[in-house]
Amino acid sequence: xxxxxxxxxxxxxxxxxxxxxxxxxxxxxxxxxxxxxxxxxxxxxxxxxxxxxxxxxxxxxxxxxxxxxxxxxxxxxxxxxxxxxxxxxxxxxxxxxxxxxxxxxxxxxxxxxxxxxxxxxxxxxxxxxxxxxxxxxxxxxxxxxxxxxxxxxxxxxxxxxxxxxxxxxxxxxxxxxxxxxxxxxxxxxxxxxxxxxxxxxxxxxxxxxxxxxxxxxxxxxxxxxxxxxxxxxxxxxxxxxxxxxxxxxxx
Amino acid sequence: xxxxxxxxxxxxxxxxxxxxxxxxxxxxxxxxxxxxxxxxxxxxxxxxxxxxxxxxxxxxxxxxxxxxxxxxxxxxxxxxxxxxxxxxxxxxxxxxxxxxxxxxxxxxxxxxxxxxxxxxxxxxxxxxxxxxxxxxxxxxxxxxxxxxxxxxxxxxxxxxxxxxxxxxxxxxxxxxxxxxxxxxxxxxxxxxxxxxxxxxxxxxxxxxxxxxxxxxxxxxxxxxxxxxxxxxxxxxxxxxxxxxxxxxxxxxxxxxxxxxxxxxxxxxxxxxxxxxxxxxxxxx
Numbered sequence: 001x002x003x004x005x006x007x008x009x010x011x012x013x014x015x016x017x018x019x020x021x022x023x024x025x026x027x028x029x030x031x032x033x034x035x036x037x038x039x040x041x042x043x044x045x046x047x048x049x050x051x052x053x054x055x056x057x058x059x060x061x062x063x064x065x066x067x068x069x070x071x072x073x074x075x076x077x078x079x080x081x082x083x084x085x086x087x088x089x090x091x092x093x094x095x096x097x098x099x100x101x102x103x104x105x106x107x108x109x110x111x112x113x114x115x116x117x118x119x120x121x122x123x124x125x126x127x128x129x130x131x132x133x134x135x136x137x138x139x140x141x142x143x144x145x146x147x148x149x150x151x152x153x154x155x156x157x158x159x160x161x162x163x164x165x166x167x168x169x170x171x172x173x174x175x176x177x178x179x180x181x182x183x184x185x186x187x188x189x190x191x192x193x194x195x196x197x198x199x200x201x202x203x204x205x206x207x208x209x210x211x212x213x214x215x216x217x218x219x220x221x222x223x224x225x226x227x228x229x230x231x232x233x234x235x236x237x238x239x240x241x242x243x244x245x246x247x248x249x250x251x
Numbered sequence: 252x253x254x255x256x257x258x259x260x261x262x263x264x265x266x267x268x269x270x271x272x273x274x275x276x277x278x279x280x281x282x283x284x285x286x287x288x289x290x291x292x293x294x295x296x297x298x299x300x301x302x303x304x305x306x307x308x309x310x311x312x313x314x315x316x317x318x319x320x321x322x323x324x325x326x327x328x329x330x331x332x333x334x335x336x337x338x339x340x341x342x343x344x345x346x347x348x349x350x351x352x353x354x355x356x357x358x359x360x361x362x363x364x365x366x367x368x369x370x371x372x373x374x375x376x377x378x379x380x381x382x383x384x385x386x387x388x389x390x391x392x393x394x395x396x397x398x399x400x401x402x403x404x405x406x407x408x409x410x411x412x413x414x415x416x417x418x419x420x421x422x423x424x425x426x427x428x429x430x431x432x433x434x435x436x437x438x439x440x441x442x443x444x445x446x447x448x449x450x451x452x453x454x455x456x457x458x459x460x461x462x463x464x465x466x467x468x469x470x471x472x473x474x475x476x477x478x479x480x481x482x483x484x485x486x487x488x489x490x491x492x493x494x495x496x497x498x499x500x501x502x503x504x505x506x507x508x509x510x511x512x513x514x515x516x517x518x519x520x521x522x523x524x525x526x527x528x529x530x531x532x533x534x535x
Contacts, residue, residue, distance in 0.1 A: 052424050075426035082420055092285055092417055095473035102414040106425040111407050138472055154421070 003066075005030050005162050005194050006051060011060035013046060020046050022218045024060070028211075030161075033188045033195040035209035035225075037202050039240045042216040044198045045083065048166050051196075052080060065161075076107040079155030081148075083166040083198075088147075090140040096150050097135045100126055103154035125157040126150075129183060145176025152183065162194045163187065169201055177201065181208050202228075214239045255497065262497070264386040265450065269489040269503075271398040272447040272459065277467075277485035278405060279443045280460030281478045282436060284468070285416050291335060291437070292457035294350045295328050295444045297357030300453040302327025302445070303378050304364035311368050320378070321390055324448060328441035331357065336434055381452035381504030383497045394446045401439055412436060413474055450489070452504035459485060462511035466518040484514045 004027035011024035021043045028034050038044050049055040050062060053069045062069040065077060100122050101114060108114060114122075126135050129149040134142060139150055148168055155163055165184075169177045185208050187193045199205050206212065206225040214221035214228075220239040221228065237243050256266040283289055306323030331353055338349035365375065377385045386394075405412070411432050415422045423429050447456045467480035492507030499506070 054420075054424065073426070075424065078424075080421065080424045082418075084420065088418060089285070089287075091468070093468055093471050093474055093477045094413070094417055098413065098474050099417065101410070102417060102421070103425070105410045105414040105422070106427050108410070110411065114410065136473070158425075 003030050004028060004063075005065060006196070007061075007063040008051075009061045011050065011062065012058045013043075013050060013055065014058055015046075019217065021050075021057075024215075024219060026213060026219060026222055028162075028194060028196060030194055031188075031192050032210045033184070033208060034197065034211040034213060035202070035205040036196060036198045036213050036215060037200070037205070038215035038220075039242070044215055045166060047215060048080075048164060048196075048198060051164065052078070076158040077161045079103070079152075079158065079160035079163040081151050081155050081163070081165045081168050083168075083170065088139075092140065093138055095136050096126060096131060096139055096142070096153075097122060099139050099150055100153045100157050103157040107158045122157055125153045128156065129153045130179075143176075145172045145180070148172055148176070148180065149183070152180075156187070156193075160193065162196065164196045164198075166198045167200065168197075169199065177204060181205075184208060216241055253494065256494070260388070261384050261386070264388055264391040265383050265503075266493060268386045268391050268394050269450050269493050270486065271394055272443070272450055273486035273489035274482050275398050275401050275443045276447050276451075276456070276459040277463040277481035278478060279401070279436075279440050280464045280485075281467075281474075281481050282412055282416055283440060284461055284464040285474075289457065289461045290347070290350045292440065292444060292460045294335065294354040294357065295331055295441050296448065296453045296456045297354045297361070298331030299324040299328040299357075299441075299445050299448055299456075300378065301357045301360035301364060303448070303453075304361045304368070304375070307374060308364045308368040319389075321393060321445065321449070325442060325445035327357075327360075328445045329438055332437040332441035333434070336437055377452075377502070378448060379452050379454055379504075380502035381448075381450050381455065381496075381507070383493060383503050386449050390449060394449075397442050397446050401443060404435070404439060408432060408435065450493070450503060451507055452502065455504040455508050458508045458511060459488070462508065462515055463488060466511070466515040469518040469522045484511070484518075488514060 006028040008024050008026055011021055012019070013021040024047065036044055036047070046055065050057055051064070051069070053072065056070070064072045065074065101118070104114065104118055104122065108118065123132070123135060126132055129152055131146060131149050131153065134146065139147060142150070152168070169180060172180065181204050184195055184197070188195050197205065197209070206229055209225055212221065212223060212225055212228040213219060216239055221231070256262045280292075283292060302324035303320040305327065306318055306320030309318050309323070310320070335349045335353050338352060339346040342348045411427055414427060415429055415432055419429055443460070444456050447459060451459050463481045463484035464477070466484050467477045471477035471480050488507050488511040491510045493503050495501070496503035496506040
């Protein structure tokens with residue numbers, strides 16, 4: 001198994017004395033594509049916030065690239081596409097180029113300016129997500145699926161080794177979801193970027209992910225897609241905390 | 252029409268100062284508007300008034316020249332800006348509460364200082380609505396120095412300010428020190444407000460920071476273009492407003508704001524008639 005990029009040990013987290021996460025132990029190996037699923041309120045977004053250092057666990061330890069999260073400084077190694085990304089202020093007059101350039105701000109550093117090399121990199125990344133022709137268009141004029149690609153480009157432009165995506169396909173139509181997964185697949189396979197994807201869309205995700213974790217306050221399942229798909233309705237109902245009916249369908 | 256502004260020193264100082272604030276007010280205003288902080292400018296301008304009233308009181312009761320109203324206004328404005336930031340931290344779920352707290356505090360202090368000084372009507376009127384004759388050469392040099400500092404700092408921290416303004420959470424996750432940058436930004440805003448008050452007045456300073464931006468927002472493509480258009484509109488408003496204010500003997504704050512509103516209405520009209528910049532049409 002490859003070196004773990006994220007390692008979580010005995011994580012406990014409570015919000016106002018109400019336990020949100022308990023006894024969380026898992027690792028994300030380098031090069032994997034991990035799907036994180038679970039019911040609403042099951043602690044998925046909290047887990048992401050703990051990994052990103054936005055929240056501190058009550059107990060337990062989180063290591064990123066072998067370093068404790070509170071000492072971790074190389075944030076440019078981690079790209080993040082938030083659930084809130086597509087609820088940004090649509091009236092903000094920023095071009096696609098400007099939005100993607102924001103992904104380089106921290107990497108370039110204080111008191112330094114973008115060079116022509118950075119600008120080339122930004123345009124290249126916009127091309128990579130298939131949005132080259134819209135580089136100088138205001139982001140507010142694009143569709144939800146196109147905007148999501150731009151936010152991925154913003155995270156990719158700093159050449160991250162790990163990309164964390166929190167429910168990025170909410171509100172995106174089926175065709176764009178498919179293109180989105182093709183892009184993730186390509187990033188994982190061709191560029192060896194480790195992916196952690198929080199999603200409700202388990203159907204398409206299982207076609208691409210290498211690992212699946214099911215979270216409802218604590219980890220209920222950790223295995224590969226084949227094992228996940230072989231779970232019975234009874235197992236899933238137990239994980240989700242309510243009855244689950246498995247419906248398979250071709251889109 | 253410009254002849255008097257070239258010929259007379261006091262008018263020249265006002266005109267040159269006007270040109271400076273026509274740049275710095277919309278420049279900072281662009282960030283204020285996109286961060287939905289437009290009312291902070293109003294709160295800070297009222298705190299600045301308290302500082303100015305304090306400076307006038309000291310001038311009147313003690314020795315003249317010990318502390319000028321421009322500097323005391325600036326000191327109060329900067330302190331007010333830091334206090335707003337603290338309050339926004341205390342009331343995280345109701346951050347807008349900081350604005351009425353600071354605004355009413357500013358007005359309350361102003362009333363106290365003004366009454367302690369037994370009123371100073373003409374001068375105070377100038378500070379409320381602006382004046383074409385209130386800028387001394389020293390004021391001009393101070394405002395010139397402040398403008399240079401503001402433009403330099405914005406240039407140096409431009410990418411951090413834009414990144415934070417667009418998506419604070421992403422900026423924090425990527426490792427940008429959001430609190431420090433925000434504090435820097437709010438202190439710059441306080442300085443711009445204090446510098447602008449001589450010309451546009453306490454009650455109208457926020458207009459010069461927001462109206463050109465509101466107009467620019469309608470037609471700009473991209474953030475940089477919005478800044479450029481905002482400054483062009485700000486300069487137009489200041490130049491036309493100052494000259495017309497002088498010739499019609501009206502405080503320039505009023506004329507500058509009215510010109511800004513005309514520009515805003517024109518930009519709304521342009522958008523309604525479906526005007527888009529040339530490049531944008533090509534993309535579509």
